[in-house]
Amino acid sequence: MNLQQLRYVHEVARQGLSISAAAEALFTSQPGVSKQIRQLEQELGIEIFRRQGKRLVAVTEPGRHVLAIAARLLGELDNLRQVGAEYSSESAGSLTIATTHTQARYVLPPVIHAFMARYPDVRLSLRQVSPTRGCELVVAGEADLVIATEAVAETPELVSLPCYEWNRCVIAPLGHPILDTSPLSLEAIARWPLVTYDSAFTGRGLINRAFRARALEPRIVLTALDADVIKTYVRTGLGIGLIARMAHDPETDQGLGVADASHLFDSSLTRIGLRHKAWLRGYVHAFIECFAPHLTRRVIERALSETGSTFSI
Numbered sequence: 001m002n003l004q005q006l007r008y009v010h011e012v013a014r015q016g017l018s019i020s021a022a023a024e025a026l027f028t029s030q031p032g033v034s035k036q037i038r039q040l041e042q043e044l045g046i047e048i049f050r051r052q053g054k055r056l057v058a059v060t061e062p063g064r065h066v067l068a069i070a071a072r073l074l075g076e077l078d079n080l081r082q083v084g085a086e087y088s089s090e091s092a093g094s095l096t097i098a099t100t101h102t103q104a105r106y107v108l109p110p111v112i113h114a115f116m117a118r119y120p121d122v123r124l125s126l127r128q129v130s131p132t133r134g135c136e137l138v139v140a141g142e143a144d145l146v147i148a149t150e151a152v153a154e155t156p157e158l159v160s161l162p163c164y165e166w167n168r169c170v171i172a173p174l175g176h177p178i179l180d181t182s183p184l185s186l187e188a189i190a191r192w193p194l195v196t197y198d199s200a201f202t203g204r205g206l207i208n209r210a211f212r213a214r215a216l217e218p219r220i221v222l223t224a225l226d227a228d229v230i231k232t233y234v235r236t237g238l239g240i241g242l243i244a245r246m247a248h249d250p251e252t253d254q255g256l257g258v259a260d261a262s263h264l265f266d267s268s269l270t271r272i273g274l275r276h277k278a279w280l281r282g283y284v285h286a287f288i289e290c291f292a293p294h295l296t297r298r299v300i301e302r303a304l305s306e307t308g309s310t311f312s313i
Contacts, residue, residue, distance in 0.1 A: 001040060001043055001044075003073075003074075003077065004036060005011055005036045005037070005039065005286045006021040006040075006070040006073060006074060007026065007070075007074065008022065008026065008033050008036045008040075008302055009033060009037055009038055009040065009048055009049075009063075009066065009067060009070055009260040010067065010070045010071060010074055011025055011026055012037065012049070012056065012069050013059060014081055014140055017049065017055075017056040017057065017058070017059075018056075019034055019056065024038065032306065034054075035164065037049070043211065044062075046060070046062040046063070046066075047060050047062075047063065048060060048062070048063035048066050048067070049063055049190065054080050060122040071157075072277075074141075074276070075141070075275060075276075075277065078278075078279075079208065082162045088296055092121035092122060093121075093122055093123070093281055093283065094122065094123040094124075094125065095122055095123070095125070095144055095281075095283065095284060095287060096124075096125040096127065096137075096142065096143040096144050097124070097125070097126050097127065097143065097144065097145055097146075097147065097287075098127045098129050098133070098134035098135075098137045098138060098145070098146040098147075098148075098253070099126065099127070099128065099129070099134060099146065099147040099148060100128065100130070100131060100148050100149070100153055100226075101128055101131070101225060101226035101227070101228075102145075102226065102227060102244050102246070102247055103147050103148070103270070104128050105223070105226070105227070105228070105247070106227075106244075106246050106247050106249070107270075108126070108147070108245060111287070111290050111291045112124065112126070114290055115286065115287050115290055118286065119286070122283050126305060127143060130151075130225075131146070131148035131149065131150040131151035131152065132150070132151045134146035134147075134148050134151070134273070135148075135155040135157075135158060135273055138158060138273055138274065138275055139155065139157045139158065139275065141172045141275070144274075144278075144280070144284055145272055145273060145274055145284070145288070146158070146268065146272070146273040147163070147271075147272055147273075147275070148270070148271065148292070149268050149269065149270050149271070150205075152271040152272070152273040153271060155273060157275065157276060158273035158274060158275060158276070159274045159275070159276055159303050159306075160271045160272075160273055160274070161271060161272045161273075161274070161288075161292070161295055161299075161300065161303055162269055162270075162271055163269075163270045163271055163272055163291065163292040163295070164269075164270055164292065165267040165268065165269050165270075166244055166246055166267065166268055166270065167244075167245055167261070167262035167265060167267050167268070168207070168242055168243065168244060168245055168261045168262065168264075168265050169242075169243060169244075169245045169258050169259060169260055169261050169262075170189060170240055170241065170242055170258070170259045170261050171230075171231065171234055171240065171241040171242075171248060171256045171258050171259075172234060172240040172241070172255070172256065172257055172259075173234065173235065173237065173245060173255060173256060173257070174255060174256065174257045175257075176240065176257065178192060178240050178259065179242075179257040179258075179259055179308070181259070183263075184259050184260070184261060184263075184264065185264070186210060186211060186214050186216055186264055187214070187219065188218045189240070189242070189261075189264075190211065190217070190218050190219070192240045193219050193220075193221040193231050193238065193239030193240070193241060194218045194220050194221065194239050194240060194241075194242060195220075195221060195222045195223075195224070195233050195234055195238060195241045195242075196223060196224075196230065196238070196241065196242040196243070197223060197224065197227075197230070197242075197243070198223040198224060198225050199223065206265050206266050206268060207242065207265060209266075210264060210265050210266070219231060219239075220241070221238055221239050222238060227241075227243045227244060227247035228264070230242075230243055231243075231253060231256060234256065235255060235256065241289050242261065242304070244268075245260070271289060272291070272292065272295070273306060274300070274303075276304065277304060277305075278304060279306075280300065285300060288300060
């Protein structure tokens, strides 16, 4: 048994049981992957994968245990590398952040600017993805952390750290009647065509629940993955927009009026997701604390050492 075999079975499972995709991701040959998996199965005396002909079609019951152990061992191996890197070069390395459009566009720029000024030798990579995909990247070791509102707390492989709460606002072209409605109500919003976020993004579930609680059915004419697209179509007159309050910028959103809607919806919570038991370089701790000052190194290390996935401050 060797680490290469564990990497192969782990990657095959991650690639949806596709040996060819795993071989491509690992820069090796498909026959080589198959051979190593067979050798591991023979040594363990079990089948990790169920087969139909040459195809892998499922993970066996003992295979699930093997994959869980492989994931832990590979994670610890990555931690060993991080420890070595931490003490050989404390202020140089790489940091990959997976996050959503709203965070990348409206929240992170000043944080990243301050971080890069402090750590100029760190290669920072920002991957704009859906919340679910961001969690997957961290679990797979392809990103160091994910920043999102959805999916983080529901991903058992991640430790979920609360960052900040936020709520929503309505936007509309200047002069639109919705901007003069006082007090703003869900009934008033439901009278107009609505442009808002796709169901996988930015607290859309809270929006749906608020309308359902009042037995209302909003006329959603367009859903989008980010606030900039929503603003574009609001400007065309397609409908009024419902966006994260932080996504409204008075300087760049000229021609659009805004009405606070925080009293109509429950607040959403943006979280950081980290792999369980991960060893974080010092500059990763510094980035997190710059983004969420209450998440000090001591707090993060305590959260990573605990068994639960959702951590309360």
